[in-house]
Amino acid sequence: xxxxxxxxxxxxxxxxxxxxxxxxxxxxxxxxxxxxxxxxxxxxxxxxxxxxxxxxxxxxxxxxxxxxxxxxxxxxxxxxxxxxxxxxxxxxxxxxxxxxxxxxxxxxxxxxxxxxxxxxxxxxxxxxxxxxxxxxxxxxxxxxxxxxxxxxxxxxxxxxxxxxxxxxxxxxxxxxxxxxxxxxxxxxxxxxxxxxxxxxxxxxxxxxxxxxxxxxxxxxxxxxxxxxxxxxxxxxxxxxxxxxxxxxxxxxxxxxxxxxxxxxxxxxxxxxxxxxxxxxxxxxxxxxxxxxxxxxxxxx
Amino acid sequence: xxxxxxxxxxxxxxxxxxxxxxxxxxxxxxxxxxxxxxxxxxxxxxxxxxxxxxxxxxxxxxxxxxxxxxxxxxxxxxxxxxxxxxxxxxxxxxxxxxxxxxxxxxxxxxxxxxxxxxxxxxxxxxxxxxxxxxxxxxxxxxxxxxxxxxxxxxxxxxxxxxxxxxxxxxxxxxxxxxxxxxxxxxxxxxxxxxxxxxxxxxxxxxxxxxxxxxxxxxxxxxxx
Numbered sequence: 402x403x404x405x406x407x408x409x410x411x412x413x414x415x416x417x418x419x420x421x422x423x424x425x426x427x428x429x430x431x432x433x434x435x436x437x438x439x440x441x442x443x444x445x446x447x448x449x450x451x452x453x454x455x456x457x458x459x460x461x462x463x464x465x466x467x468x469x470x471x472x473x474x475x476x477x478x479x480x481x482x483x484x485x486x487x488x489x490x491x492x493x494x495x496x497x498x499x500x501x502x503x504x505x506x507x508x509x510x511x512x513x514x515x516x517x518x519x520x521x522x523x524x525x526x527x528x529x530x531x532x533x534x535x536x537x538x539x540x541x542x543x544x545x546x547x548x549x550x551x552x553x554x555x556x557x558x559x560x561x562x563x564x565x566x567x568x569x570x571x572x573x574x575x576x577x578x579x580x581x582x583x584x585x586x587x588x589x590x591x592x593x594x595x596x597x598x599x600x601x602x603x604x605x606x607x608x609x610x611x612x613x614x615x616x617x618x619x620x621x622x623x624x625x626x627x628x629x630x631x632x633x634x635x636x637x638x639x640x641x642x643x644x645x646x647x648x649x650x651x652x653x654x655x656x657x658x659x660x661x662x663x664x665x666x667x668x669x670x671x672x673x674x675x676x677x678x679x680x681x682x683x684x685x686x687x688x689x690x691x692x693x694x695x696x697x698x699x700x701x
Numbered sequence: 702x703x704x705x706x707x708x709x710x711x712x713x714x715x716x717x718x719x720x721x722x723x724x725x726x727x728x729x730x731x732x733x734x735x736x737x738x739x740x741x742x743x744x745x746x747x748x749x750x751x752x753x754x755x756x757x758x759x760x761x762x763x764x765x766x767x768x769x770x771x772x773x774x775x776x777x778x779x780x781x782x783x784x785x786x787x788x789x790x791x792x793x794x795x796x797x798x799x800x801x802x803x804x805x806x807x808x809x810x811x812x813x814x815x816x817x818x819x820x821x822x823x824x825x826x827x828x829x830x831x832x833x834x835x836x837x838x839x840x841x842x843x844x845x846x847x848x849x850x851x852x853x854x855x856x857x858x859x860x861x862x863x864x865x866x867x868x869x870x871x872x873x874x875x876x877x878x879x880x881x882x883x884x885x886x887x888x889x890x891x892x893x894x895x896x897x898x899x900x901x902x903x904x905x906x907x908x909x910x911x912x913x914x915x916x917x918x919x920x921x922x923x924x925x
Contacts, residue, residue, distance in 0.1 A: 405809060608790050611750070612804035613780035616773075 405618070412622040413629065420598045424630065427594040431634025431681060432641065434583040439642050439677050441576035443669055448569045452562065454664050461527045461543060461557035469551045474523070477551055481525065484542055486533035495521040522553065584684060587634075591627050591688025592695075598626065599692065620693045624686055631685020635678045643668065702728040702859065702890050703749065708758035710744050718744045719755070724909060726892065728858075731885045733901045734894040736911030742894035743787070745911070746861045749892065750784055751775035763858070780808055783852030783889075785862040789844050791836050791851075797823070798832040801850045808855065822854040825880055841868040849877060853884060860884065860891045866900065878904065 417424045463481075465474070474492060481490050493501070499518040503510040533539060543555050599606065609619050646668050653666070669677075703726040710719040718741035726732055734742050747753040748760055751767055760767040765778055791800050801822055805815045823829045826846040831839070839847065845868050852860060862881070866874040878900075885891050895901065901908050 408806070604790065605792055608792055608803060609807050610776070611752075611779065611784050611786075611790065612807040613776045613778075613782070614807040615776045618807065 409618075409621045409625060413625040416598050416602065416622060416626055417629065420594075420601060423594045423597045424626075427590050427630050428633045428637065430590050431587050431631060431684070432637030434587050435635050435638035435677060435681060436641050436645075438576065438580045438583050439638055439669065439673075440645065441572065441579060442673060442677075443642060443646065445569060445572040445576050446669055446673070447666055448565070448572055450667055451664055452565055452569055455562060455565070460529065461539060461555055463525045463527065463546060463552045464522045464554045464556070465524060465551055466553045467522065469523075473551055474525075477549065478525065480549075481527060481546070484545060486529050486538055486542055487527055488530045489526075489528045491526040491528075493524045493526060495519055495523055498522075498524070587631075587684045588688045588691065591630055591685055592692040594630065595623055595627055595689050595692035596695070599623065623693050624689045627685040627687075627689025627692070628682050629685070631681040631683070631688070632678065634685070635681025638681070639674050639677060702726055702730070702763060703892070704759075704761040705748075706759040708745075708748065708755045708760065710741065710748065710753065711756045719748075719911075722758070726890065728890055729885075729888050731881070731891045731904075731906040732893065733904075733906055733908040734892060734911060735896065735898060735901050735908050737896055737913045740896075740911035740913045742896070742911055743863050746784075746863050746892065746894055749859075749861055750779055750782055780855075781858045783855070783857035783860040783862075785848050785852045785860070785865045787864040787867055789848050791844060791847060793836050795836065796832070797828060797834050797836065797839070797847055800836060800847055801832075801854050804851060804855055810855075818854050819850075822850040825853060825883075826850045827876065842870065842873055845869055846873075846877075849880065853880070856887075857889060860889050860893075862891065863894045864896070865893065866895065866897065874900065 465477075478490050478492060481487060495518040498521040499513065499516075503513060506512060527542075529539065529542070533542070539557055543557060546552055546555055606619055646666075650666060703724070705722055705724040708719055708722040708724075709717065711717040718739070722745070734745055736742055744753060748755050748767075749762060755768065758768065762778060763781065765774070766772070767775065767778075792803065795803070798819055801819045802815050805818060810818070819832070820829065823832055826849050828843065828846050828850060831843070836844065836847070845865065849862075849865060852862070860881070865881075866877050869877060881891055881893065882904075893906075
C-alpha cells in the first residue's frame with residue numbers, strides 16, 4: 402500500500418511537471434476564484450463582527466433642549482437611572498462634546514477652530530443592561546422618555562443597526578451566490594486541465610490498461626493531481642487574502658480608524674481558512690473525478 | 702482455457718469482421734489465427750483481452766465469462782496475459798528497460814525482482830546491450846523485440862500475439878519463433894495471429910483460419 406502511494410505520488414508530480422503550464426494556470430485560476438470568494442467572506446465576517454460590537458455598545462442618546470438648568474439635568478438623570486434596564490447614565494455637556502470631537506479629529510482638530518461649544522446641544526448617554534439590547538425593550542424605555550419636556554430628541558441608532566444587518570446579510574448572500582458560480586468554474590477548470598493531462602498520457606494509460614493495472618491504480622494519480630491543484634489554489638488564495646488584509650491594515654487612514662472607533666479589522670479565523678483549504682481539496686477531487694469518469698473509462 | 706461461442710462482431714459502420722465464430726483453445730496449446738487483412742484476427746485477439754466487446758456470443762477465458770453483463774474485472778485477467786500488438790504501444794519517454802519493466806511496475810513487483818526479470822527478458826530477445834537506449838533510437842524490428850520482451854517478462858499464462866513477426870526479417874522471425882516455442886514448452890498458451898501462411902506451414906501447430914469479410918471460422922486444421 403505504501404509503495405503504491407509512493408508510486409502514485411511520483412506519477413502525480415511527474416504528470417504535473419510534464420503539464421506545467423496547464424497546471425499552473427489551473428492553480429492560479431482556482432486561487433483567484435477562491436480569493437474572490439474568501440474576500441467576500443472576510444468582508445462579511447468583519448461587517449458581522451462590527452455589528453456585534455455596535456450591538457454590544459448599544460446606547461441611547463437623549464439630546465436636551467437649550468437653556469435647561471443644571472438642577473433640571475440632575476433631576477432628569479435621577480429619573481432616567483430609576484428606569485428599568487438602565488445600566489449607566491452619563492451627562493455630556495457641550496464642552497465635553499467639543500472635546501470628544503477634537504479627540505476624534507486628531508490632527509485635523511483645527512477644523513473646529515472658531516466654533517463655540519455652545520452651539521452643540523448637551524445630551525445624556527443612556528447605556529442599557531444586556532437584557533435590554535433588543536428593539537422592543539429599547540422602544541419601551543424611549544417611549545417612557547418621549548414625554549419629558551426637557552428632552553428635544555432621542556436617538557438610539559436602531560434603524561442604523563437594522564440597515565447594517567441587511568448589508569451584512571446581503572454580503573453573505575453575495576458571497577454564497579458568487580461562491581456557487583466560482584465553484585462550478587473551478588470544477589470545470591480542474592476537469593479540463595486533467596483532460597489535457599490525460600490526453601498527453603494516453604499512450605501510458607493504454608499501456609497500463611494492457612498490463613492489467615486496476616482502474617484505481619490508473620485513476621488515483623489523477624485524483625491526486627486534482628487534489629493538489631485544489632490545495633495549492635486554496636493555499637494561494639489564503640496567502641493572497643492575508644497579503645490583501647495587511648495592505649488594507651496599512652493603507653487605512655486615521656479618519657477611517659476614527660470612524661471604526663477602535664474596532665479592529667479582523668482576519669478570517671483559522672477554522673474558516675481550514676474550511677477554504679478543505680473546500681479547495683474537495684473541489685479538486687471532484688473535478689478530477691469528473692474528468693476520470695469522462696476520459697478514463699477502462700477497456701472496451 | 703479459451704472458449705468462444707457464436708461470436709459475432711459488427712462495428713457501428715456496419716462492417717462485420719467476425720460472424721458466428723466457435724472456438725476452443727486448450728491450456729498450453731499453441732494456435733495460429735491466420736487470415737488476410739480485415740479477416741478479424743486483431744478483433745478476435747482484442748475480444749480475448751477485453752479491449753473489444755463482441756456484438757453477440759459468449760467468451761470464456763480462464764473460466765471467466767468476459768461477456769457477462771457488468772463484468773469489470775478484466776484487469777485481473779490481463780495480469781495473467783502477455784499482449785503483443787502490431788502498433789507496439791511503447792512509451793517513447795522511457796528507455797528500453799523501463800518499457801519492459803512497466804507491466805511489473807504496474808503489478809507492484811519489488812524493484813530488485815523487476816530488475817532480475819527485465820534483464821532475463823531482454824537477454825531472451827537479444828537486447829541486453831540496449832537496455833538504457835531510448836525507444837526512439839530503435840529500428841522497427843528492435844521495437845518489436847522490446848514488445849515481445851515486455852509481453853514475456855512476467856511469464857504469462859496466456860500470450861496473445863498480433864502479428865509479432867510482421868516487421869521482422871527472416872532471421873529475426875526464426876529467433877522470435879524459437880522464443881515462442883520455448884515459452885510454449887514451459888506451458889504458456891499462445892494465440893498467434895498472422896497473415897504469413899508460410900510461417901504457419903513451417904510450424905506444427907493448430908491453425909484457426911479466418912476468411913476475409915468476416916465470414917467466420919470455416920474449419921480448424923493442423924499446420925504442417
